[in-house]
Amino acid sequence: MDVQRIIPVLGDITKQDVDAVVNAANNAMRGGGGVDGAIHRAGGPAVLDDCIRRFPQGLATGDAGWTTAGNLPAKWVIHTVGPNHAAGQRDRRLLESCYRRALEEADELGARSIAFPLISAGIYGWPKEDAIRAAVETIVASPSQVGRVALVALDEATVAAIREVLLGS
Template identity: 50%
Template sequence: MRVELIEGDITAQSADVIVNAANSSLLGGGGVDGAIHRKGGPEILAETRMLRASRYGRGLPVGQAVATTAGRLPARWVVHTVGPVFSAAEDRSELLRACYTNSLQVADELGAESIAFPLISAGVYRWPVEDAVRQALSVLRDAEPRSVRAAVLVLFGAETAAVGRTVHAAVFP
């Protein structure tokens, strides 16, 4: 699988799957989650409401992933995953990596060939950017999906992108 880092807006990415750094309610919120719901339109919210009414009555657990339509986004599907809130007192890295692993698995089950990820948990969930990039790339570097051929890690803002490029150079020398 080809892995690329770019600076940009996740909602503007043309891919089979756009990953949403969702909150557990699946009903929208701030940051990436709010942007995806706003740009994707009411079709996404309608499907997430159905998921809440059926399988995820208590919300989507941290690290898990589930797909919906992409609505008006330039993608076929949105895969929603809930990242962990950063804690200096508890190592939650495995949960963060599970977001990437499980999103790739759902994309594979859908038959997707391309996937675009935001930097999960690095916004309001306060995960340090350098480590968030390292965790993402450690999963993407070692992944061997059946159908997904290209993964893009979309970094929002010049400062985040600069950190990402530095980590990428270290992980993919």
């Protein structure tokens, strides 16, 4: 994928006008804190109901799967489970797999636009600079039909850091 298709966005991932939003979920996929909680709250009970139906055993770290987006502006939520750096899960390949698997799911759905949070960079404690590099490098290296990728951040400093990595790519 061309780096120019990646756009840093300051905002709320639940309000992105894209085909699919990516949820940085936990293994159980039953809602939680951070991005996961925000997506479940904004999407409403349909998201949780679909998670329970489609993924009764949850998802493994590094994997991804889709559900309805419920009340979100997107058509789908692509849930992915990032490694919990704070708990000792520090294999960067698991983090990279989250982005690659989410793009594979997007392609299967026919999604042409997707919004990612910085997976594992919140409560899971992955160092932010490396999380940004992992996101950009993996998205660029992954073959995909997705035409527009938003990397959504909640603060301007993170958006600026994403821009800096994109310029260096």
